[in-house]
Amino acid sequence: MARRRLKWTTKQLDKLNKIQEVLEELEKYKPLTLRQVYYQLVGKGYIENKVSQYTMLSNLLKWARTDGHIPWEDIEDRIRTYHDLTGWEDSEEFIQASLEGFLKGYSRDLLQSQDKYIEIWIEKDALSSVFTKVAAPYTVPVVVCRGFSSATFLNDYRRRLRYHSSSGKRPVMLYFGDFDPSGMEIFEAIKTGLGELGVWSVEFKRIALLREDIDKYKLPDSPNALKKTDTRALKHIEAYGELAVELDALRPDILEDKIRSAIDAELDAEIFNNEMEIYEAELDKLNQVKKEVIESLS
Numbered sequence: 691m692a693r694r695r696l697k698w699t700t701k702q703l704d705k706l707n708k709i710q711e712v713l714e715e716l717e718k719y720k721p722l723t724l725r726q727v728y729y730q731l732v733g734k735g736y737i738e739n740k741v742s743q744y745t746m747l748s749n750l751l752k753w754a755r756t757d758g759h760i761p762w763e764d765i766e767d768r769i770r771t772y773h774d775l776t777g778w779e780d781s782e783e784f785i786q787a788s789l790e791g792f793l794k795g796y797s798r799d800l801l802q803s804q805d806k807y808i809e810i811w812i813e814k815d816a817l818s819s820v821f822t823k824v825a826a827p828y829t830v831p832v833v834v835c836r837g838f839s840s841a842t843f844l845n846d847y848r849r850r851l852r853y854h855s856s857s858g859k860r861p862v863m864l865y866f867g868d869f870d871p872s873g874m875e876i877f878e879a880i881k882t883g884l885g886e887l888g889v890w891s892v893e894f895k896r897i898a899l900l901r902e903d904i905d906k907y908k909l910p911d912s913p914n915a916l917k918k919t920d921t922r923a924l925k926h927i928e929a930y931g932e933l934a935v936e937l938d939a940l941r942p943d944i945l946e947d948k949i950r951s952a953i954d955a956e957l958d959a960e961i962f963n964n965e966m967e968i969y970e971a972e973l974d975k976l977n978q979v980k981k982e983v984i985e986s987l988s
Contacts, residue, residue, distance in 0.1 A: 696753035706754055708736045709747075713764055719942035721766035723816055724748055729939040732910040739910045768816040789987075793980045798969040800829045803961045806862050807854035808953065809847075811835050813867035813876055813937065820942060821866070824949040828957075838876055844883045851889065861892045864952045869899035870915040870934035871922035897952045898945070899937055901930065909939040 698706070712730045716722060728737075728747050737743045754760040778784040801808065811833045812821055821832045835843070851861050865880070867873035877896055884892060903909065915934035916923045926934070937945070 695757055698753075698757075702750060705737070705747075705750055706759055708734070709751065709754065710760065713760065716942055719820075719946075720764050722764065722942070723766060723768055723938065724751060725816070725936070725938040726942065727751070727765070729910060729936070730941065733908065733939070741914060766819075768819060789984055792983065793976045796973070796976055797829060798965065798972060800962060800965040800969060801957075803965055804956075804958060805858070805860060806956055807851070807859040808862045808864065808956050809833055809850075810864045810866070810949070810953075811880070812865075813837070813873055817866075817937060817945075820945060821949060824946050825953065828953050828962075830953055835876065835880070837872070838879050839883060841883065841887070844880070844887060844889075848884070848887050848889050851892070855891070862956055863892050863894050864956075865894065865896045866898045866937060866949070867896075868912070868915075868934070868936045869901070869904060869930075870912060870936070871917075871920060871926040873899070873937070874926060875922050895952070898940065898948050899935055901933075903940070904933065904935050907940065907944060909935045912936045912939070 696702075708731060709727060712727055712734070713720065713722070716726075716730070724744075724747065728744050731737045731747065732739045732743075737747065751760070751765055755762050755765065778787075809831045810821055810825055812818065813835060815834045815836055818832060818834050825832050833847070854861065863880075865877050867876055877894070881892075881894055884890075899909075912934045915936070916927065916932055940948075
């Protein structure tokens with residue numbers, strides 16, 4: 691049976707051209723999520739900020755990739771995960787892979803000499819790859835809280851703080867979440883929950899989204915984010931009006947800059963650079979050891 695294809699209308703082709711324009715502009719930040727593409731199109735005025743338009747875009751992106759107009763690799767589903775549990779073809783393949791990976795993966799704690807223990811907390815798992823990409827070179831942990839945190843989850847954080855406070859480090863939490871009823875309340879709930887566990891030493895900093903971000907970058911509202919039957923929504927409306935915006939609405943490059951700037955603001959640059967010099971010397975040593983071991987095995 692022949693594979694089904696979409697009969698593209700002039701209107702759909704026009705939408706496709708606008709999608710391709712966004713993807714070209716954000717080439718270095720691919721793969722993008724459906725939601726990120728949606729907010730960029732809304733921000734440019736190419737589509738309306740409505741649930742029906744989000745559904746239309748989802749369907750259009752499916753057919754654009756199915757029909758070969760857009761590479762599958764340009765769009766990523768960061769929520770659903772494939773766990774590869776397959777084995778090796780034979781022992782020789784395993785030996786070769788082990789030699790290639792020998793002494794790879796060493797990462798020095800570049801913040802061990804700093805006087806602060808920093809963690810980045812984010813509301814959404816779908817954006818975690820953006821955060822880990824920026825935070826990894828600094829060796830700053832990224833924590834996905836995914837909504838309101840349980841007591842168990844907060845207690846795990848308390849344990850980490852106990853470990854790092856033993857060396858005199860001051861804890862700092864850099865928080866990124868939606869500017870909507872849940873996103874605002876989650877941050878406050880984290881503070882309250884940790885206080886109930888006797889944790890009062892953390893310096894909490896909400897980095898995004900902030901009210902000024904919405905105005906500065908002209909970010910579109912999140913459709914249906916304000917459910918007026920929700921008590922949190924009523925509180926939010928009283929404080930900020932009917933304004934609800936998702937973190938995904940920020941362009942990836944702006945979000946990366948905000949993450950990087952927030953980390954840099956907490957660090958002693960000279961101390962960090964000293965750790966980097968030690969790290970680079972250690973990598974050279976490891977590469978030499980690897981070379982000698984592989985030569986001896988050969």
